[in-house]
Amino acid sequence: MAEKKPKNKPQGKVALLPPSQRHLVTRFGYGVDATLAADVRRSGGAQAWFEQQLTRPGSFPDSAADETRRWWPDLDRGPLELWKRQVQEIRGGWQVMEDYGRWLLVRRIRTRRPVLEKMTEFWEGMLHVPVSGDAHFTWRVDYGDTVRKHALGRFDEMLAETTTHPAMLIFLSAAQSTKRAPNENLGRELMELHTLGAGNYDEDDVKASARILTGYHVDMWETWKASYVKEDHWTGKVKVKGFTHKNRKGDGREVTREYLHYLAHHPLTAQHIAERLATKFVRDDPPKALVNRLAKVYLKNDTAIVPVLRALVASKEFRSSAGKKLRDPSEDVVATYRALGVRLRKPSKDDSGVYAMLWQASGLGLSPHAWPRPDGTPVRNDIWASPARALGSMGMHWSMAGAWWPTVDLNYREPSEWVPARKPIRFADLVDDVSRDLLHRPATKGLVTTASLATGCRSKEKIDREHGLYQWGFARLLAAVLDSPDHMAC
The missing domain is CATH 1.10.8 (Helicase, Ruva Protein; domain 3)
Known part of the structure; x- marks a missing residue:
């Protein structure tokens, strides 16, 4: 169901959350908008909202986010069907994975369960299987669903399912690892990236880890079914750190479960x-x-x-950490759509705005889960704090502030939502209104000064609908607010 184009909002100051509440909601969300602020207030404040998000996310109806899965039917096709469609040149795996990235971005824009989304994104980044890959794409959406199921549960249970998931097995070359030729990729990355951390194991640990994981298979290039082949499991005593096992049985799934449980609790x-x-x-x-x-x-x-x-x-x-984290490319895209109140519709054309979102994220440095290496999407600021990233973000903010691109299958708000129809408004007050709406915080003196420089308007200048700012320059004001540290950081 398409979202309706919003009516002009009533003039007046936006009711703001207190700074401490805004910090919590911003850090564990994708940008504060009116719906999110209302959810926080109904819950009794940010702490109560956070607890409800952690323990009862289903209490926040999320149909607007859930319905978007149907926009991309390939996300619910099985591995064999996806592979056949690629072989038959109906739709390539890279196209399916682009759909997956778009779906994630749209979910994050629409969701009322941002903590679940944020933690799903976090674990998908740490237990990383990139969306690029001519084989594991067949299982990649199911892998993301598996992570989502455990994102607010127990790490030991999530580790058990993700380590032996077909997407992970294929990506790290364990899908056809055998006792005769154990592949060490998964055994190594399991310890270095998913559990113990770099430098906390030796090569003997890697060899034993790889031997424990032998026997898991995926019938690649044929049926794509996952199975366990007892004849391919390496048997004999294994030792990894403080974990030891006689490992006598051909069926090594029990030793694998015990090993993963050990690692998760280390x-x-x-x-x-x-x-x-x-x-x-x-x-x-x-x-x-x-x-x-x-x-x-x-x-x-x-x-x-x-x-x-x-x-x-x-x-x-x-x-005490408010404003000390920089939004990564996907977070910037999602937060910008949410701040501007852009309404998205089911894509109908190749140049649909929903398709453009993925290009925007890529242009800023990285689309969802496209990091090519096994170490996963970085969570440090310094990866994204470059002049090229800043210029990319400013370009995106500018094109969207003016509603110039993207334009298909979406609606932007109009300047009339901020500028009164009758009574003129002081420029400084207008900047404050825009800041409260876009950033959910009052405008600082610095932001007013920046906006004045960007638009040429003086602080006390009266703005009405005959003013040039309203007629043709409003994008300069919106872009100045979106380019501010208060939007780029969280």
Whole structure:
């Protein structure tokens, strides 16, 4: 169902969340808009909203986000059908994966469950299977669904399912690993990237890890079915760090489960996960004391994720970290659409705005889960803090502020939503109205000065619908607000 073009909003100041509440909602969301602010207030404040998002996300109806899955039928086709359609040149795997990226972006724009989306994105980035790949694309959407299922659950359960998932097996060359020729890719990355962390294992650990994981198969290039072949499992005593097992049975699934459980509960894994969470949601150089506290909570709660997030948000380090994280390319795209209130419709043409969103993210540096290496989407600012990225973001903000591109299958708000029909408004007050609407915060003196420089308007100048700013220059004001640190950072 297409979203209706919004009516002009009533004139007047937008009711803002307190700064501490805005910080929590912004860091664990994709930009504060009227719907999100209303959800926070109905929940009784940001802390209550966050708890509800963690434990009862279903209490926030999300049909507007859920319905978008039907826009791209290939996302629900099975691996064999997808492969046949590629072979028959009906639709290539790269096109299906582009649809997956677009779907993720649209979900993030529309969702009322941003914490679930944010944590799904986080784990998909850490337990990374890139969307590029001529084989694992067949299972990649199912892999994302698997991560989403566990994103607010227990890490040990998520690790067990993702490590042996066909997409991961194919990507890291374990889908045809056998006792005669164990492939070490998955065994190594499982320890380095998914659990213990770099430098916390040796080559003997890698060999044993690879042997434990033998037996899992995917019938590549034929049926694409996943199976377990007992005859291909390496048997004999294995030892990885403090984990030992006699491993006598041809069916090695039991030893695999025990091994993955061991890794998930290892103190080094707790440290690795805690550091990545703190880097993503607090700051690039998280204090060691915070990481240690989060790791203890993780272990005390049997790898449950929700208690760790509660502890992170309750920390003084989190409370003092507002504005210290830079939005990555996908987050910038999503936050810009949400801030401008752009209404998206089901794509009807090749140049649809929904298609353009993926090109916008790529132009800023990276579309969803397209990072080519196994180490996953970076969560540090320095990867994205470049002049090229800044210029790319400014170009995107400018084209969207003027409603110049993209334009197909979407609607932008009009300047009349800010400029009163009868009574003129001071320019400084107009900047404040726009800042409250787009950024959910009052305009600072610095932003008013920046907006004055961008538009040529003086602070006390009266703006009405006959003014040049309204007639042809309003994009300069919107772009100045979107280019500000208050939008680029979170």
